Amino acid sequence: MKVLLCAIHSKYIHSALAPWCLAAGIRAYGKGGYAYEVMEGTINQSDETLLHALLDADADVFALSCYIWNISCIRRILPLLKRKRPECTVIVGGPEASFRAEELLHGCPEMDFVLCGEGERTLPALLDGLAAGQVPAGLKGLAFREGEAVVVNPPPKVCEEPPSPYCEAYFSSLHGRIAYLETSRGCPFSCSFCLSGLHQGVRFYSLQRAKRELLLLANSGTRTVKLVDRTFNCNPKRAYALFSFLMEEAGRSIPSGVCFHFEVAADLIDEPTIRLLQTAPPGLFQMEAGLQSFQADTLEAVRRKTDLARLCRNLKQLLAPGNIHIHIDLIAGLPLESLPRFAESFNQAFALGPHTLQLGFLKLLYGSAIRQAAQRWGYRFRLEPPYEITENRFLSKEDLRRLHRVEDALERLFNSGRFSFSLRYLFQATGLSPFALFDAFSSFVEEKGGGAGVSLNTYTEWVYAFFAGQPGVDPLRLRDLLVCDRLCGENTGRIPAGLRRKDPRLKRIAGRLKSSGRYDGVKGVPFGMAILYAGTERVAVADYGCKRPVTGRYPIRFLPMSAFLSQKAADE
Numbered sequence: 001m002k003v004l005l006c007a008i009h010s011k012y013i014h015s016a017l018a019p020w021c022l023a024a025g026i027r028a029y030g031k032g033g034y035a036y037e038v039m040e041g042t043i044n045q046s047d048e049t050l051l052h053a054l055l056d057a058d059a060d061v062f063a064l065s066c067y068i069w070n071i072s073c074i075r076r077i078l079p080l081l082k083r084k085r086p087e088c089t090v091i092v093g094g095p096e097a098s099f100r101a102e103e104l105l106h107g108c109p110e111m112d113f114v115l116c117g118e119g120e121r122t123l124p125a126l127l128d129g130l131a132a133g134q135v136p137a138g139l140k141g142l143a144f145r146e147g148e149a150v151v152v153n154p155p156p157k158v159c160e161e162p163p164s165p166y167c168e169a170y171f172s173s174l175h176g177r178i179a180y181l182e183t184s185r186g187c188p189f190s191c192s193f194c195l196s197g198l199h200q201g202v203r204f205y206s207l208q209r210a211k212r213e214l215l216l217l218a219n220s221g222t223r224t225v226k227l228v229d230r231t232f233n234c235n236p237k238r239a240y241a242l243f244s245f246l247m248e249e250a251g252r253s254i255p256s257g258v259c260f261h262f263e264v265a266a267d268l269i270d271e272p273t274i275r276l277l278q279t280a281p282p283g284l285f286q287m288e289a290g291l292q293s294f295q296a297d298t299l300e301a302v303r304r305k306t307d308l309a310r311l312c313r314n315l316k317q318l319l320a321p322g323n324i325h326i327h328i329d330l331i332a333g334l335p336l337e338s339l340p341r342f343a344e345s346f347n348q349a350f351a352l353g354p355h356t357l358q359l360g361f362l363k364l365l366y367g368s369a370i371r372q373a374a375q376r377w378g379y380r381f382r383l384e385p386p387y388e389i390t391e392n393r394f395l396s397k398e399d400l401r402r403l404h405r406v407e408d409a410l411e412r413l414f415n416s417g418r419f420s421f422s423l424r425y426l427f428q429a430t431g432l433s434p435f436a437l438f439d440a441f442s443s444f445v446e447e448k449g450g451g452a453g454v455s456l457n458t459y460t461e462w463v464y465a466f467f468a469g470q471p472g473v474d475p476l477r478l479r480d481l482l483v484c485d486r487l488c489g490e491n492t493g494r495i496p497a498g499l500r501r502k503d504p505r506l507k508r509i510a511g512r513l514k515s516s517g518r519y520d521g522v523k524g525v526p527f528g529m530a531i532l533y534a535g536t537e538r539v540a541v542a543d544y545g546c547k548r549p550v551t552g553r554y555p556i557r558f559l560p561m562s563a564f565l566s567q568k569a570a571d572e
Contacts, residue, residue: 025120099367117155283549493528
């Protein structure tokens, strides 16, 4: 018997963790007598390509991990697979299967078994039974058909530390993609829109294991190690120990340029940890803080426990040194949050000064408490994954369409990091709140036909066209700042046609810069430059020999026209 453990990602850059955890379970708990291997693909491949990959494995048993991004793809492919291989056995698991096992087994005849909950012990026990020709009907965490009925056995209560998924085959398959690591399983919170806290609280793996695996992944060739612990710092002392360990090993056993990404509850970060993190090497850490809302009654309605005052204080302290990339999340569509109240949350979150502000939209996931309470809040939502809401008692369909436009403007203007100079000026010049500014520009973009598929050059010209006509905005200064943003946002030195100025001095200045020796040894385009005209004329020079690790932007210098290579040059 041969078993294929399948993972289908949303993007190639992502790697799998679940199938390797299941493979570790097979090694640790299975009786053996059958072969197994892991196959990975992406939803961007055609159904035919994925089907051929499954068939080429020549497996008897196919086990697939199901998530909101791949369940539709899986449900399209499995009937084709069964048509070609009617004798094969299909096992599904993961959050898109565990919480709807009965529905899937009734509605998807090509699915034979559903794993509910953790699978490291359930899967090998099932495989042992299949190899022996007798399925263990009382197996915890297993759902299956019994005649016309469906039997759903409750998930096992697991107390042990699961076996490590990291093996030679895993590292051979990684190819520099994002590497995922869990040092704990579960969540101490019970937010009604989330599935992570539904079972058993949190199990922490040993510090020795966490440290060993952090170093293994840091030396795997990846540039990003993403920890999937749902609240990494829910045990502050343990988090401190691991942060401290990574800082001690950075540049020693951890190669330069490797970054570690954590999901944290910002209000749980204690003062010793803040002081420690303020001294971290730039670019070593990224933090994602799930804020969700600034409305206290909204947070209470979704069972989200947050000390908002402490959260704001902690985030400001973490952001102050500029050494850690901070990402915070808001969710549109939560109970009791109308459009004006969401705009308040948006403005408060933006005022914290994060590097990224993600505007997400509520999804009513299978198994979540908020899906079960959908009628109470008047939710209407899409029946296909990812089950995003279309309206509720507090937001109309038009409100949500408007917020989607704002999200697009936020992503391209702010989260991209490409308009930092320009946005800073526009907030000051227009006096608009962050939400009002993104909202106004998003309406302009919609009138242009929408931003999807629009090139950066065209989008930059739209920014100039819209904001140059706003009260308080100096068009020439805005042009200069957009030019600076383009120079230090990418290492091409190119400026959109609508912002260029014909100036005979440009060629002479570029020649002087090339002959200065400052940019020798840089491959490709060594620098970008432009003349700035607002106020006293200056030369802006972006150095493409280095990139700032936290912002991803190139340093830019502003040099006086009269002596643009003098010691008076000011760094960005």
